[in-house]
Amino acid sequence: MKIEYIDTGSVVPACHDDGSGASGLALEARELRRDIVTTLHHVGGGHYGGSLSVIDLLLVLYRRCLRVDPAQPRHPLRDRLILSKGHAAVALYAMLRRMRYFDAPLAGYASFDSVLEGHPDMTRVPGVDFSSGSLGQGLSVGIGMALALRGVGPAVWVVLGDGECQEGQVWEAAMLAAACKLDNLHVVVDCNRFQEWGWAPTAAEPHPLPVPDMADKWRAFGWHVIQCAGHDYDGLLSAFQDARVPRGRPCVILAQTSKGKGVPLVEAAPWRFHCETVNSTEHAQIMEDLA
């Protein structure tokens, strides 16, 4: 038995940069944020903070980096993206819908009749490259994909949360990826500095990070580390391009983000807004801030 993509006759997907630059991305980011908060308010709440922190990462990846074709969501030679922090599903769905992977209304998110499961479900949602929701597994899946696709062309991107990096499996995977010298595997960590409950603050450390010394840890595991601001489109683009330089080892981008980015109410209360509902007055204020 041969492997399917070796003999594929179809056109290899390309990234279709529309040339709108950072200002174009900023406009779309605002629309995506409106999609996210509208959806979450409509369905009675959800993961505001992490969806708003990760959306700029997804936007730059999908619009400027990933070689994908929404008309052929399972094309064997497409780049892959695994949203390992699956609780930001609504951000991924908003992005995929704007890419025209599907038409299902976001308003149906997580409801019985919708394909948009509460956490990303590859068996139901076109464009979801792997299911996630139970934290810590996406990087391992990405290793399997990167091994299968090594030397074939596609790149594999995995988006992790910084809280998620408390899972031991992440570091099992980090060790193996480096041992396998996988330079077609790229990780982006959404470092929004918060998690649902968090370590207890102390006088010496009033705001302990979910995982301290993140860059040192990845370096110690054999990874090339790139640090960048997580909401600066030019900076992100340059970091993602840098990640694709072959180095004979995997690369991680530590993107410094803000939990709830773009919505002052959420940014001011990151613990409240890990998973939360808002009342209609708050929602009106949120929409005004995103006008």
Add this chain to the structure above:
Amino acid sequence: MSMKLADHLGHALARHGEHDERIWVLDGDLADSDGALHFAQRHPGRFLMAGIAEQNMVSVAAGMADCGRRPWVFSFAAFLCYRAYDQIRVGLSQSRQPVVLAASHAGGLAARNGKTHAAPNDLALMLAMPGMQVWTPGDRDDVELATRTCLAGDGPAYIRMPRRPFDEHEHLPGQAAPLRWLRPRRSITLLSAGLSSHWALETAALLAQRGIEVGVLHCACLQPLEQLAVELQEVRELVVIEDHVRFGGLAALAAQLPLAAHLHAFGWPVDYAGKSGSDDELRAHYGLSAPTLADAVTAIHHQPSY
């Protein structure tokens, strides 16, 4: 030369690997104990020593499978079922990936290794996993059948293999099949799977010496069950003998079937966690030796109603 069933599986996969480029084998650093070495030696480019990290290994296999590969994950049953259950749940079962878990040292007999290395309730876990096909081969021919069938399938599978080696010519009677009559159906029939089918045959032989003929039906695959119900329609006393706790395994499956037969279940006690000791010692202590089982079936035979 005696070999474990997992060794036969490693050899079978190595042969299939000659013409099936999709096959990969992942192993959690037990290749010389769990059979993976035979593939590793023949196809080093498609063998991944994934480190002593079973959770990662299972998810890696899921990613490979989604890119068109057919990964087989080798380890001991205990370290797959218990250590990586959530990864199996999300990455294989919910995501419907054709990954095969090659689980050696399954069941309640872990010899000197003892309880941490035993898996006396693995079927309870794997049978409860949506979409998981569960194999319980009893000899080399069953292993070959499971290998061919899993490679032709499109979903996850679990192959449960015992620790003990089998002699080169140690075959169950008859042709390999998902369900195989080892002795013809009788009104008293023993139902068994994997290793316990050898126990059932030993028991049936002792009973025959006492003039009691019983049927023996061996399960090499535990799904689908419809055919099992058909095979057992005319059985009046169904005696389940299993290398599994008496909860969640073969007896539990049989209890689901629309059968008229009385069900008698012999397996490890529900609170059995595994223990160091020889196979014979453990079986004798827990009432699973052939003489003890034969006595139990003799008592069923002599029931007043019978």
